[in-house]
Amino acid sequence: MHPLNCTSKGIPVGLLFSDSSPTAAVEATQAAATELAISEVNAAGGINGTPLVPVTVPVGPRPADYLRAAETLCDQFGVRTLFGTHMSNSRKAVLPMIEGRQALLFYPTLYEGFEFSKNCIYTGAAPNQNCLPLARYLLRHHGPRGYFIGNNYIYAHESNRIMRDLYEQVGGQILGEDYLPINVSEDALDAVMAQVVQAQPDFIYSTVVGSDTVRLYEAFARTSLRARGVPMASLATNESDLARMGADVAEGCIAAAPYFSSIDTPASRGFVSGMQERYGLNMPVTSGAEAAYFQVHLFSAAARSCGDLTVERVREALWGETFEAPEGPVHLDADTHHSYLWPRVARAGDDGRFHVIEAASEAVRPEPYMVDHSIGEPSAKDV
Incomplete structure (x- = not known):
């Protein structure tokens, strides 16, 4: 002992x-x-x-x-x-x-x-408590064609692998997958966004974290994709990021997490x-x-x-x-x-806050190894 x-x-x-x-x-x-x-x-x-x-x-x-x-x-x-x-x-x-x-x-x-x-x-x-609800939401409301952008470390690679597997289960397509160094340069961000605009995805899935998040969203806000309503979606973007990027940049981004401060x-x-x-x-x-x-x-x-x-x-x-x-x-x-935990999906509003748009009706058992899951199973209700 x-x-x-x-x-x-x-x-x-x-x-x-x-x-x-x-x-x-x-x-x-x-x-x-x-x-x-x-x-x-x-x-x-x-x-x-x-x-x-x-x-x-x-x-x-x-x-x-x-x-x-x-x-x-x-x-x-x-x-x-x-x-x-x-x-x-x-x-x-x-x-x-x-x-x-x-x-x-x-x-x-x-x-x-x-x-x-x-x-x-x-x-x-765990992935079944945020990645799975987000994949279902994006598929239902935005479409099957995604583009992945992440930082070059283990979380981004593994999270993207899980999201790719979920989408490919139902015939979805990942049009591109880019990994950026921590503290990425502005030129590299602009170059990635040019590739994303050329690919014309239904959504962007970001596994960029920390201080790079704000600059990624700012680069995205300057694109034609943002202007026509293509969303940036993430598991890692949170209220501290919204506070630093401002409501004009954050509005419309989608996140999945068990908790948002607007609850x-x-x-x-x-x-x-x-x-x-x-x-x-x-x-x-x-x-x-x-x-x-x-x-x-x-x-x-x-x-x-x-x-x-x-x-x-x-x-x-x-x-x-x-x-x-x-x-x-x-x-x-x-x-x-x-x-x-209680999975939820939220969208950032023009007030700079996340607002829940979908929520689980009960606490969800963790499946860290994703042994038993299906993207087609309903798990949440609209809010």
């Missing part, structure tokens, strides 16, 4: 988010939501009277920087529970160390699937209010932030139910917990370590 290393100050938990990575903008929302949830847990009495103590160290922009930070948190601060990482290359850099130290990593970001670690809890969307339920309103009261009205509230928020509460509920605060006991207790998250009630799947 590996104890959570409770000290006189409380139970140390590590935050593993970077303020200098390509995805720093959305990671800032995830760090903020993690801190908000920790404050709520402590205000409610912590873990049976023992507070959670957030521990942070500087995290640089590269995957190796996340690894070094995780090592420092575990080895110097005695942390055995970590919340964070964002891009798949940073998660993959950290996981072997997490497994070697017998720690727990709670990962709050959508990803490409096809992974399992007994030391990782995945609270972001009008008591839990969602309370979450948005809590984020903005703590961090200001300009703090974007993203799906990644929502996952970062509810995973702290799931961990805390599991820890409260344990007699012994060990990694093994907490992990076992997690499978019996449910939390009323902003997206809806969520719980974990013991077989995959992924989360039951």
Whole structure:
């Protein structure tokens, strides 16, 4: 058994988010939501009277920087529970160390699937919870001919492979597939857009992430495709991107995620209010932030139910917990370590916000390996 290393100050938990990575903008929302949830847990009495103590160290922009930070948190601060990482290359850099130290990593970001670690809890969307609903929506409302643009790393390649497989099941066609380096040049963006305009797709599927997202959408906004209503669709574009690109550029883009900040339920309103009261009205509230928020509460509920605060006991207790998250009630799947989530599709309006246009009627079981799926099965209702 590996104890959570409770000290006189409380139970140390590590935050593993970077303020200098390509995805720093959305990671800032995830760090903020993690801190908000920790404050709520402590205000409610912590873990049976023992507070959670957030521990942070500087995290640089590269995957190796996340690894070094995780090592420092575990080895110097005695942390055995970590919340964070964002891009798949940073998660993959950290996981072997997490497994070697017998720690727990709670990962709050959508990803490409096809992974399992007994030391990782995945609270972001698996492919069947976002890629599949988006593919169905695009096929029904826009057409079978797509064009893929992504950053040149694992998430984009794998997400595009899944989307290609889904479309080819029903005779769809992918007209082009381009991969751009992180911090791509303006000339390269313009060149790709020229190719897209020439191909004349029914939609563009973007797996571009972070700071490149805004410049990609700006380049797209200058094209004739945008003028005639061809949509840019993405799983990774979120409210922090909308805030930086502006409503005139963002309007009409389509996204799929379990949560959008415009959801009008008591839990969602309370979450948005809590984020903005703590961090200001300009703090974007993203799906990644929502996952970062509810995973702290799931961990805390599991820890409260344990007699012994060990990694093994907490992990076992997690499978019996449910939390009323902003997206809806969520719980974990013991077989995959992924989360039951509420898939939604949304469109950006002229107000600079995502508005849900399709939503699942119940929480969807995660299928990270996409073993059992069909693009033809209905899974959602129009909103």
